[in-house]
Amino acid sequence: MATSFLALLDDITLLLDDVSVMTKIAAKKTAGVLSDDIALNANQVTGFSASRELPVVWAVAKGSAVNKAILVPIALLIVAFIPWALTPLLMAGGAFLCFEGAEKLLHKFFHKPDEDAQHHEALRQTIVQEPEQLLALEKGKIRGAVTTDFILSAEIIAISLGTMQGATLTQQAAALVAISVLMTIGVYGLVAGIVKLDDAGIYLAATSSAIKRQLGNVILWGAPHLMRALSFLGTAAMFLVGGGIIAHGIPAIEELGHAVTEAAKGVPAVGGVLAAITPHLANLIVGLVVGAAVVALVKLYLKIFGKPAPSHA
Numbered sequence: 001m002a003t004s005f006l007a008l009l010d011d012i013t014l015l016l017d018d019v020s021v022m023t024k025i026a027a028k029k030t031a032g033v034l035s036d037d038i039a040l041n042a043n044q045v046t047g048f049s050a051s052r053e054l055p056v057v058w059a060v061a062k063g064s065a066v067n068k069a070i071l072v073p074i075a076l077l078i079v080a081f082i083p084w085a086l087t088p089l090l091m092a093g094g095a096f097l098c099f100e101g102a103e104k105l106l107h108k109f110f111h112k113p114d115e116d117a118q119h120h121e122a123l124r125q126t127i128v129q130e131p132e133q134l135l136a137l138e139k140g141k142i143r144g145a146v147t148t149d150f151i152l153s154a155e156i157i158a159i160s161l162g163t164m165q166g167a168t169l170t171q172q173a174a175a176l177v178a179i180s181v182l183m184t185i186g187v188y189g190l191v192a193g194i195v196k197l198d199d200a201g202i203y204l205a206a207t208s209s210a211i212k213r214q215l216g217n218v219i220l221w222g223a224p225h226l227m228r229a230l231s232f233l234g235t236a237a238m239f240l241v242g243g244g245i246i247a248h249g250i251p252a253i254e255e256l257g258h259a260v261t262e263a264a265k266g267v268p269a270v271g272g273v274l275a276a277i278t279p280h281l282a283n284l285i286v287g288l289v290v291g292a293a294v295v296a297l298v299k300l301y302l303k304i305f306g307k308p309a310p311s312h313a
Contacts (some may be wrong), residue, residue: 053195056142061188063146067153068180075157076173087249090162093155094245095294101238102291156183159245194230197223240280243287257282 078085160179164172197219204216247253257279264274 054192057188057192057195059142060145060149060191061184063142064149064153064184064188065180067146067150068157068184071150071154071157072173072176072180075161075176076169079161079172080169086158086161086165090158090245091249093158094242094249095290096151097155097238097242098246098287098291099294099298100291101235101242101287102295104235104238105291106295153180153183159241162245194223194226197226236284239287239291240283241287243283243285243290246290247283247286253286 078089157176157180160176161172164175167175201216201219201223204212205220207213207216247257260282261275261278264278265271267274
C-alpha cells in the first residue's frame with residue numbers, strides 16, 4: 001500500500017511539473033494578447049465615479065471567469081473529438097487579432113475630427129444623467145467589456161492549446177485551468193491598479209510630505225502615458241502574435257521565415273542580432289498584411305450589404 005501511495009504521489013508530482021511547464025510556455029505565448037486585454041479593459045472600465053471603478057472591475061472579472069468556465073470545456077472537447085480543427089481555429093483567431101490591430105491603426109490615423117467631438121459630448125452628457133441612467137450605462141459597459149473578454153479569452157485558450165500539442169487530456173485540462181485562473185487574477189488585478197492610479201496620485205499629492213507630494217505628481221503625470229504605452233504595446237502585440245500564428249499555420253511562410261533567419265545569421269558582426277530580430281519582424285509583416293486584407297474584405301462586405309462598420313476604438 002505504501003509503495004502504491006508513493007507511486008501515486010510521484011505521478012502527481014510529474015503531472016504538476018508538466019502542467020507548470022506548459023502553463024509557463026502558454027503564458028509567454030499569450031503575453032501579447034494579455035497586454036491588449038489589460039489596455040482594452042482599463043479603457044473600458046474608466047469613466048465611472050471613483051466609488052464605482054472597483055465594483056465595475058470586479059463585475060467584469062466575474063464575467064471573465066464565467067467566460068473561461070464555458071470556453072475551457074469547449075476547447076477540450078474540440079481537442080478530444082476534432083483535433084484537426086485546432087489549427088484552423090488558431091489561424092482564425094490570429095486573423096482576428098490582425099484585423100483588430102489594423103482597425104486600431106486605421107482609426108488612429110484616419111478617424112474624422114468630429115468623432116472626437118462626439119466622444120467628448122457623450123462624456124459631458126454622462127455627467128448630467130440621472131442615477132438610473134448611470135446604472136443602465138454602467139451595466140451596458142460591463143456587458144460590452146465581458147463580451148470583449150470572451151473573444152480575448154477564446155484567443156488565449158486557443159493559443160495556449162497550441163503550445164500543448166502531444167500532452168494528455170488531463171495535462172491540457174489542468175494547464176488550461178491554471179492559465180485561466182492566473183490570467184483572470186493577473187489581468188483584472190492590474191486593471192484595478194491602473195484605474196485607481198489617478199486616485200492614488202491625488203491622495204499622495206494632497207499629503208503634507210514633500211516626497212509623497214512629488215510621488216503623487218509623478219503618478220498623475222505618468223498614468224496617461226502608461227495607458228497610451230499599454231495601448232501601443234497591445235496593438236503591436238496583436239500583429240506579432242496574430243502574424244506568428246498565421247505564419248506557423250502556413251508551412252510555406254514558416255519555411256521562408258526560417259530560411260531568412262538562417263541567412264541573417266551569416267551577416268558579419270550583427271548576424272546574431274539580426275537572427276533574433278528577423279522572426280519578430282517577419283511576424284509583424286505577416287500580421288500587417290493579413291490585418292489589412294481582412295479589413296479590406298470586411299469593408300467590402302459592409303459596403304455591399306450596407307451595414308455600418310463596428311467601432312473598436
